[in-house]
Amino acid sequence: MTADATQKKYNCKDVEKKVQAFLDGRLAKEQVLHIEEHLDYCLPCDKKIEFEKKLRNLVKSKARENSHPSKLDLELKRIISAKKS
């Protein structure tokens, strides 16, 4: 267990420092519990985290192409049927 995980309570700065790893699911169980405990009583941090989640969803949904040019399907066919040189 790291010193970090044994720490009793997280403050807003701790949450801020760990927000990305927290949202990525990269924190140890104890650290997650500390953050969740903080979010239970700290409305400003809770709001910020919710905003951050929404923002991530926005990026995920808007930055992705949901199709590809049909040319690529033809190229794929061509590539796999070409003789190995």
Add this chain to the structure above:
Amino acid sequence: MPTERQLEFESLVQPHLNSLYSTALRMTHNQNDAEDLVQDTLFKAFRAFDQYQKNTNFRAWAFRILVNTYITAYRKAIRQPQKVSYDDLEEFYLYKKLDETVALQETAKEDFLENFFEDDVKDALENLPYQFRLVVLLCDVEGFSYNEIANIIDAPLGTVMSRLYRGRKLLQRYLWNYAKEHGYVVNEQE
């Protein structure tokens, strides 16, 4: 008749064409170059298919080839690093800016994100320096894990994390600049 090997390759790669093309498009900025990049990737992947170990992560394997192909093709452009200032770059950047600038209610802050059009988000992403853009795309758009990304871009985990964290903060700054330019925020103090 296609051989078993050909069919196997096709069935493995087909489900990932959208993802490969999507990432290629964000990296190259235009459709023609993205098509060329994916085409080269498919060619190299098929040629190297013997080296792919069955039942391992094909998607990450294909993306690794995409990234290598991109870096080789754009070596020259990549070598000239963009000048980016990292001053004033902190967590919750966008939220804090909104907080400082406009006297918005919480609900309005959440609604604020609804303003962004697809092109705003794409442009903001495409403005990120390539090494940041790549990890943000791989993680936040394509959903790869840190370890998968480390393998795809051939970099240590620590590098992946620092680029990802920094890239996301930069992205928030760019989105904030967009919001100001496009009038999504009106500074009530002005």
